[in-house]
Amino acid sequence: MNAVELHNLRKVFQLKKGGLFKRTATEVVAVEGIDLAVARGESVAFIGPNGAGKSTTIKILTGIMRPSQGTASVLGLTPWRDRTALAYKIGAVFGQRSQLWYHLPPDDSFELLARIYNLPKFDYQKRRKILIERFSLGDFLHTPVRKLSLGQRMRAEIAASLLHAPQVIFLDEPTIGLDVIARQELRDLICEWNKNEGVTVFLTSHDAGDIESVARRVVVINHGRVVLDDRVSNVRQKLLRAKVISAKFQEQPALLELPGVTVIERTGYSLKLEVDTVKINIEAVTSAILKAGRVLDITIEDPPLEDVIAHIYNQQKGKDSVAPLCAAC
Amino acid sequence: MNSLRKYAWIAFTAARSNLAYLGEVSSRLIFLTVILYIFLRLWQDTYDYSGTGKLGDFSLNQMLWYLTVTEAILLSGPKVSQLIDEDVRTGSFATHLVRPMSYPLYRLAMCLGERVVRFISNMFAGCLVTSVLVGPSSLQWSGFWFLLLALPLAFVLDFLGNFLVGLGAFWIEDTSGLLLIYSRGTMLIGGVLLPLELYPTSVQPLLKILPFANIAYAPARLFVNPTLTDLLLVLSRQLFGVALLGSAVYLVYRVAQRRVFINGG
Amino acid sequence: MNKFFNWLLLAGSYLRLNLRSHLEYRGAFFSQVIAMILNNSLWLIFWSIFFKRFPVLHGWDFNDVITVWGVTAAGYGLATGLCGNAIALPTLVLRGQLDAWLMYPRALLPHLVLGKMTATSWGDAIFGYAVFVLFVRPDLEHFFLFVLFTLTTTVLLIGFFVLIGSLSFFIGNAESITEQWRFSLITFSTYPATLFHGGVKLLLYSFIPAGFVSYLPAEALKTSSVGLTLITIFAALVMLGLGFAAFYLGLRRYESGNLMDLKG
Numbered sequence: 059m060n061a062v063e064l065h066n067l068r069k070v071f072q073l074k075k076g077g078l079f080k081r082t083a084t085e086v087v088a089v090e091g092i093d094l095a096v097a098r099g100e101s102v103a104f105i106g107p108n109g110a111g112k113s114t115t116i117k118i119l120t121g122i123m124r125p126s127q128g129t130a131s132v133l134g135l136t137p138w139r140d141r142t143a144l145a146y147k148i149g150a151v152f153g154q155r156s157q158l159w160y161h162l163p164p165d166d167s168f169e170l171l172a173r174i175y176n177l178p179k180f181d182y183q184k185r186r187k188i189l190i191e192r193f194s195l196g197d198f199l200h201t202p203v204r205k206l207s208l209g210q211r212m213r214a215e216i217a218a219s220l221l222h223a224p225q226v227i228f229l230d231e232p233t234i235g236l237d238v239i240a241r242q243e244l245r246d247l248i249c250e251w252n253k254n255e256g257v258t259v260f261l262t263s264h265d266a267g268d269i270e271s272v273a274r275r276v277v278v279i280n281h282g283r284v285v286l287d288d289r290v291s292n293v294r295q296k297l298l299r300a301k302v303i304s305a306k307f308q309e310q311p312a313l314l315e316l317p318g319v320t321v322i323e324r325t326g327y328s329l330k331l332e333v334d335t336v337k338i339n340i341e342a343v344t345s346a347i348l349k350a351g352r353v354l355d356i357t358i359e360d361p362p363l364e365d366v367i368a369h370i371y372n373q374q375k376g377k378d379s380v381a382p383l384c385a386a387c
Numbered sequence: 388m389n390s391l392r393k394y395a396w397i398a399f400t401a402a403r404s405n406l407a408y409l410g411e412v413s414s415r416l417i418f419l420t421v422i423l424y425i426f427l428r429l430w431q432d433t434y435d436y437s438g439t440g441k442l443g444d445f446s447l448n449q450m451l452w453y454l455t456v457t458e459a460i461l462l463s464g465p466k467v468s469q470l471i472d473e474d475v476r477t478g479s480f481a482t483h484l485v486r487p488m489s490y491p492l493y494r495l496a497m498c499l500g501e502r503v504v505r506f507i508s509n510m511f512a513g514c515l516v517t518s519v520l521v522g523p524s525s526l527q528w529s530g531f532w533f534l535l536l537a538l539p540l541a542f543v544l545d546f547l548g549n550f551l552v553g554l555g556a557f558w559i560e561d562t563s564g565l566l567l568i569y570s571r572g573t574m575l576i577g578g579v580l581l582p583l584e585l586y587p588t589s590v591q592p593l594l595k596i597l598p599f600a601n602i603a604y605a606p607a608r609l610f611v612n613p614t615l616t617d618l619l620l621v622l623s624r625q626l627f628g629v630a631l632l633g634s635a636v637y638l639v640y641r642v643a644q645r646r647v648f649i650n651g652g
Numbered sequence: 653m654n655k656f657f658n659w660l661l662l663a664g665s666y667l668r669l670n671l672r673s674h675l676e677y678r679g680a681f682f683s684q685v686i687a688m689i690l691n692n693s694l695w696l697i698f699w700s701i702f703f704k705r706f707p708v709l710h711g712w713d714f715n716d717v718i719t720v721w722g723v724t725a726a727g728y729g730l731a732t733g734l735c736g737n738a739i740a741l742p743t744l745v746l747r748g749q750l751d752a753w754l755m756y757p758r759a760l761l762p763h764l765v766l767g768k769m770t771a772t773s774w775g776d777a778i779f780g781y782a783v784f785v786l787f788v789r790p791d792l793e794h795f796f797l798f799v800l801f802t803l804t805t806t807v808l809l810i811g812f813f814v815l816i817g818s819l820s821f822f823i824g825n826a827e828s829i830t831e832q833w834r835f836s837l838i839t840f841s842t843y844p845a846t847l848f849h850g851g852v853k854l855l856l857y858s859f860i861p862a863g864f865v866s867y868l869p870a871e872a873l874k875t876s877s878v879g880l881t882l883i884t885i886f887a888a889l890v891m892l893g894l895g896f897a898a899f900y901l902g903l904r905r906y907e908s909g910n911l912m913d914l915k916g
Contacts, residue, residue, distance in 0.1 A: 114909075117751070120754075121754065121755075122751050122754045122755070123907055123908070124907050124908055138907065142757050145758075146757045150755055152752070155755075159669060159673055160673075161676040162676070166672065167669075169665070170665050170666070174662065174756055174763070175756075414828055414832060417832045417836070418835065421836045421840070422839065424852075425839065425843055428847040432847060433706050436708075436709065560679060561683055563680075563684075564683040564686060567687040568690060571690055571691060571693075571694045574694060575694060575698075580698050581702065585705050
């Protein structure tokens with residue numbers, strides 16, 4: 059049995075606009091024919107720009123919303139029909155929804171969750187012990203959540219979502235706002251849980267690092283459709299290889315001609331380059347930049363996800379893939 | 388004169404920024420309809436039962452209008468002591484001291500500006516409801532004028548009381564309890580729910596001379612029973628109350644200020 | 653029956669946690685409780701002054717007013733203490749916060765209402781029981797009857813709050829109208845029933861069911877009427893049922909997603 063199976067999923071919203079007398083009904087298609095199959099134990103990154111249909115799909119998968127057409131099955135259950143039964147088997151960490159009570163220590167919230175999920179006392183104690191150890195919660199288990207750092211809180215949140223041993227877990231932007239170390243710790247934990255416990259991970263993130271570290275497969279949604287469904291390693295090769303470097307100089311910089319480097323913008327004393335990291339490494343490019351003139355400021359960024367997606371979409375349509383990725387930089 | 392203009396400007400700004408209250412009239416209407424209707428029924432039965440046309444100097448019509456005005460005054464009170472409490476706790480009180488402006492006068496100006504708008508809104512809604520319920524038969528134009536004359540000092544008095552409570556923040560952690568005792572207490576001894584004439588005769592004289600009687604009871608009474616002598620009496624009592632509470636505020640405020648200078652806000 | 657018992661256990665856990673959460677700020681909690689008691693006491697003093705001047709009002713005296721106050725305050729305190737989220741329903745629906753609750757393996761409504769407790773509810777509850785015991789001085793039989801009525805009022809209020817809160821599934825922002833409606837109900841419930849006749853009386857046994865909240869209980873307590881007691885219990889259960897029905901009707905609308913703006 060697959061963890062998740064979507065066939066021809068379609069969701070249309072009826073929006074009524076207008077004032078008291080003249081109300082026009084418009085149809086908004088949020089999801090248009092999504093087909094997806096996720097095997098158990100997989101780790102999938104589910105990405106797309108805002109308004110692409112991501113949240114709608116996840117809401118349907120978790121049973122919060124009913125689709126207009128098509129079928130969905132999560133662990134063999136129809137989400138919106140068997141919501142309660144499904145709820146025992148899935149976990150979620152969403153931005154707006156904290157499982158932990160703000161003024162109380164995580165331990166109290168765990169106790170409540172055990173009650174909500176009807177966990178037998180013995181199972182709960184055992185599970186709790188494992189989670190505390192593996193997520194290193196021991197130090198702050200009895201500290202009120204409001205006094206915890208964001209990293210500690212996220213660890214506790216994810217541990218809380220795993221308390222009832224779900225088979226599928228939905229994570230929405232789990233590392234947002236975290237510092238580099240906390241971020242890596244969290245990614246490692248999610249990976250470990252995915253590999254050792256076989257929990258299917260459904261990750262939504264705008265962070266390329268999250269996607270690369272945690273997921274092995276990436277599904278890109280845009281305009282309500284799947285525009286890319288491939289292994290992360292393939293995508294990394296094709297698309298996540300671009301970096302954008304912006305540099306400000308004290309005077310007019312010398313011309314830069316390097317393989318794999320495209321000049322996106324050149325105004326006065328500043329320079330914006332797109333670098334294909336497969337063809338040339340960042341170190342080489344930055345040293346070339348530093349040699350081109352006296353540098354006042356230098357920034358190295360990933361191209362915005364929207365552009366990556368647009369690029370993928372354009373690629374799908376058979377356009378020229380040599381064109382720079384960062385069209386709207 | 389320059390400083391007067393400054394505070395007047397503050398009051399106008401406070402009034403302007405609270406114009407949204409005029410829109411609150413609709414929700415006030417439901418609130419006031421419920422309580423004024425209940426009061427009407429309560430007093431109709433009471434008047435019927437007692438068999439007299441007047442109770443404590445009020446006819447039924449006057450009684451309803453009295454309660455309308457006291458409610459309008461009561462509901463118009465902006466958060467004075469909470470603001471001061473907050474200023475003290477967050478430390479922004481100290482920054483006010485640095486400015487070339489008297490903090491109490493600043494707060495007074497803001498309070499009056501807001502209160503006037505809220506009162507107008509409440510009074511409008513109240514008049515609507517009560518006109519429908521009992522009609523304006525007992526009203527006189529002089530009532531409106533006398534009320535108008537009695538309101539400014541009434542508002543100032545209420546401000547002074549609340550300000551004192553707010554100053555409590557310098558000595559106690561949470562003034563909300565103190566505020567509640569003060570606000571409910573003044574409602575009671577200030578004749579908001581019941582004209583003082585209907586209180587036990589033993590306490591009436593005392594209650595009538597307290598400053599709190601002149602915040603709601605006295606102006607409302609003037610509205611339904613306007614006599615020149617009463618107006619002059621109320622105004623002089625209000626002035627006396629302002630002098631009394633004003634001195635209290637002045638003294639306590641000085642001590643409080645000293646606390647700031649010693650403890651650094 | 654098993655399910656109900658399970659729910660009681662859940663309610664117990666929520667009550668414990670809600671209380672613990674409030675007690676993190678001990679000072680504020682106690683001052684709010686006392687504030688509510690003081691607030692209600694103002695009315696006590698008002699009525700004692702009133703009844704001193706006018707001893708009887710259509711057959712109702714001070715003790716009768718204490719009774720309606722006691723039942724209403726205690727019932728309201730218990731309702732918002734245990735099921736405080738019932739009054740927050742419009743806000744939850746408006747802000748799309750139902751989703752978080754939908755993800756739990758529990759029947760939505762009975763779970764959802766447990767999520768919040770207002771601090772002042774304890775003040776109301778304590779006040780309600782205290783004034784009845786102190787002023788009316790009931791015998792044991794009447795005291796138990798009183799407790800029964802506080803429970804029927806609790807159930808009725810929860811059902812009522814859910815019923816009017818479910819409006820938000822249909823008309824959008826229902827926060828202000830539910831607040832006014834709730835206020836009207838509680839206010840009417842604390843006054844003698846004999847004040848109201850005709851059309852208004854009909855209103856008080858239907859749209860603003862103050863009659864079932866406190867008038868019938870007060871009458872039943874005075875006359876020890878089994879009939880009135882049964883009617884009150886029945887009304888409470890009917891209201892609960894109506895609340896459930898309205899909620900789940902509205903939930904279907906919510907689930908089809910046509911309620912709100914799209915987000916991502």
